[in-house]
Amino acid sequence: MRATFTQEQLEIGKTVGSLAEGEGVTARDALSGPWRAPACDGPLLRDFGLLGVPEAAGGIGSSLIDLLVAVEALGERLVPSRFPAHMAAVQLLCGAGALSGALSGDVLDGRRVLTPAVGVPGAPGIPGTPETPGTPGTVVRTLVRYAAQADxxxxxGxxxxxxxxxxGIAPRRSLDPSVPLSDVTLAAPEPGGVALAGDGLRRSTLVVAAELCGVAQGAIDLAAEQARTxxxxxxxxxxxxxxxxxxxxxxxxxxAxxxxxxxxxxxVDxxxxxxxxQVHAAKAAAGRAAVFxxxxxxxxxxGMGITMEADPHLFLRRAFVLDAAFGRGSWHRRRTGELRVRARRAG
Incomplete structure (x- = not known):
């Protein structure tokens, strides 16, 4: 593994950071009004949708780290963009070899925006657990990000x-209104329409972990500025x-x-x-770092930090919402321990 970023990865982070810094729609806007797509949503979905997509899935062979660099830059600036959720969905499909062909041009160039609907560990939606009961021919997923804004x-399952x-989509009240959440009733898959997840769940989990790392960095930068002034x-x-x-x-x-x-x-790559x-450990560490x-x-x-007028609570809101996505840190820590014990016994 390279110990430093490549020049291309540095440029990705710089470019995405520039798009985010020039954004006029902020996380604060959603506190007083409905969610609005930021102006950078279009360029991000259109021009960066191939990041992290393997050649076998229609990509250009970009590494998963390329994508994480871009997502981390968005998390640092709390951009209310659908791009991270869309790319988490894309990565979920990338790992399912039989479905990777479904990543057509309209998905990879952002004309069709997807979002992941994976449930939570220990509850319906994760392999090894029962499905949420719904009406015949449907499956329910809870707290799905950007459900009403996705195609x-x-x-x-x-x-x-x-x-x-x-x-059917039933909006829920999100702790972070800039990340709308909904309960979604999905049409059950047709026979033969389901593919093994492969490493798709790991890949999409890391997208959330990268955004959490960005949130942590943004909170640290804001606190450091306050400490300096x-x-x-x-x-x-x-x-x-x-x-x-x-x-x-x-x-x-x-x-760390x-x-x-x-x-x-x-x-994973x-x-x-x-x-x-490593994926479980990363998700647990990222969530803990962002909240802390x-x-x-x-x-x-x-005293100013607990007021609505100050910005610190915006980072805490985003950290809590993302920490819950794809399993809370507590669950990932337990899984890390279980897998390490199993590996030690097997060795």
Whole structure:
């Protein structure tokens, strides 16, 4: 595995970051009105949809790390874009070899936007657990991101992955209104329309982990700016150990989570035997880092940090919503431990 980003990956991060920084629609806008597609949604879906898509699935051989670099940049700036959810759905289909051909041009160039409908571990929607009961011929998935704003769904169930249409969408109140959530009733797959998930679930889970790492970095940057500019007792507050140590710990946790996410992506791309363990560990670490960084950001802002007018709570909202996607960190930590014990016993 390369220890540094390639020049192309650096350019991807820089370009996506520039698109995000110039965005006029923010996460705050959704607090007082309905979700609106940011202006950067179009260019992202149209021009970056091939990132991380293998050649066998219609891509150009771009690595999964290329995609994660772009998603991390969006998470850092809290852009309310459908791009990360769309690419998580694309990655879910990429791993299902029999369905990779369904990634036609209208999906890869953003004309048809998908979102993943995978349920949560220990509940309906993840292989090895029962399906949610619904009316005959339907399957229910809960808390699906951008369901009302999507053109289709990459659904995951006991039998594998299939592309589904919505038979009904019931909006839910999202802790982060810039990431709308809904309960979705999906048409059950037709016979022969389901493909084995392969490594698709791992690939899409890492997309969420990368966005969480970006959220953590954004919260740290906001807190660091406050620490550099806010003065108390004649000194900038960043000079006090009680502030500096919190930011240092948040930065350390974020760096560890990002490194682990990148390694997990490399392991998945190269079919390493430890790929599954690394994906679970990365998702758990990313969620923990994002929530911790957002909480520290609130503390560094002091009393102002808990007000609606300040921005720290926006990062905490996004961190909580994304941490719950594809399984909470607590579940991934348990799975990491289970798999490590199993591997130790087998060895």
């Amino acid at each position: 289709g769904f990459a659904a995951l 006991d039998g594998g992955v299939w592309i589904a249409e919505a038979a 806010r003065r108390q007792f004649g000194r900038v507050i960043g000079s006090f150990q009680g502030v500096a140590f919190q930011l240092a710990e948040a930065a350390t946790m974020r760096k 989570a990002w490194d682990l996410t990148l390694y997990a992506a490399w392991a 190269n079919a390493r035997p430890d790929a599954e363990i 960084a957002a909480e520290r950001c609130i503390q560094v802002h002091g």
